[in-house]
Amino acid sequence: MKRRLLLSLVLCALMVDAWAATPEIEIEIKDHLFYPDVVIVPAETKVKLRIRNLDPTPEEFESYELNREKVIAGHSETVVFIGPLVAGEYPFFGEFFPKTAQGKVVVE
Numbered sequence: 001m002k003r004r005l006l007l008s009l010v011l012c013a014l015m016v017d018a019w020a021a022t023p024e025i026e027i028e029i030k031d032h033l034f035y036p037d038v039v040i041v042p043a044e045t046k047v048k049l050r051i052r053n054l055d056p057t058p059e060e061f062e063s064y065e066l067n068r069e070k071v072i073a074g075h076s077e078t079v080v081f082i083g084p085l086v087a088g089e090y091p092f093f094g095e096f097f098p099k100t101a102q103g104k105v106v107v108e
Ligand SMILES: [Cu+2]
Pocket: 060, 062, 069, 095
């Protein structure tokens, strides 16, 4: 019983540590474009994307390669966690305005 408690305390500490170390990157959506449209992140690292939609219309952050899909209401923000990923390029787009809203995550 005691040993189990100790183990869960250690696991908990590790999780807090990993969470605190998660790098955060901000992406803005404005006039149906992503700023920046190229996001560079380190390989094998979990990354937090904070996506801020400055447009009055909703947008959906979507990426087949990242296996992520999330609607962001107008004038609001959301958080999407990605990774850990191997080096490469992972395109994303705004599903509601796919002609203009395009970008990619470059993992290196
Ligand atoms: Cu979608």
